[in-house]
Amino acid sequence: MKRNPRRRPGGPTLKDKQSEETRRRLIAAARDLFDDYGYHAVSVSDIARAAGVTHSMINVYFNSKAGLLYQIVNERIVIDTTAATEIAARSGPVRERLESIVRVFAEHDLRDPEQLAVTMSYFWTWPEETEAENQLQIAQVFTPVKKVLCEAIAESSLSAQIDPDVALRAIFAIYTMGLRAGVYGNASVEDCVAGIMAQIGLLLRLPAAGS
Known part of the structure; x- marks a missing residue:
């Protein structure tokens, strides 16, 4: 042969x-x-x-032009994930570390509000294989947040009744909705971060900033 x-x-x-x-x-x-x-x-x-x-x-x-944009966004988030991982490794109050991580991601996502809006819209229409890929990526991207939560629970800075995985899903939802003000309301990154952290603070029962 x-x-x-x-x-x-x-x-x-x-x-x-x-x-x-x-x-x-x-x-x-x-x-x-x-x-x-x-x-x-x-x-x-x-x-x-x-x-x-x-x-x-x-x-x-x-799959589409929006799918092509999604791949570009995925490639660009790697650097920001690295920065978030470095923040998670620091010591300091839970709220302060979480806010720094949220700011890293918000600065990335709001760099181009038009592209963010397209990606968020595509989120509801992409194929199943892209959804599976995205779920894995979300877990990877939010690993620094989970690290902070798990350490805080172990140190009793957060309630032991908090399930880190459930909290992560809630934080992701809060974060996603919190960016809409930057896309449709011309809110600044700092305004979006403040709104997101206010809700995360309520969710996790965090002390107010500066207290």
Whole structure:
């Protein structure tokens, strides 16, 4: 039997490499165009032309233009997760550490309110595999918050009756809704963080800031 010279046993095929290259080019082209002109001013044809592929490839690899934006946002959040992890490793009051972490994420998400609005809208329509991927990402991104909660419970700074996983889901909901003022009400990052922390403080029964 003649062996296919293009395939290395146990490694990626030529097709796999071509697919990954196409994805990479689409993400790079879309990132540059969105940054230069804004999400809504860029068409799928613009992106495909810049990437040197047909526009149908966007649906093949990302489901839609919004799905392509979602991948770009995912890549950019890595740096912010690292910063949040460093904050979680510090000592200090629970409220102060949580507020610093929330501010890191809010500064990232409100960097481009238009893109945030698109991503939040896509949140309700994306395919099941993207939902599964997002749940894993949320767990990873909020690991620093869980670390702070677990340490505070162990040190009795928070009630032992608090379930960290349940609290995390509530904090994520508070955070998501708290950003809407920045998207639709032109609220500043600091205003959004203050509103989010006020609700987290009630949820966790945290002492007021400065007390």
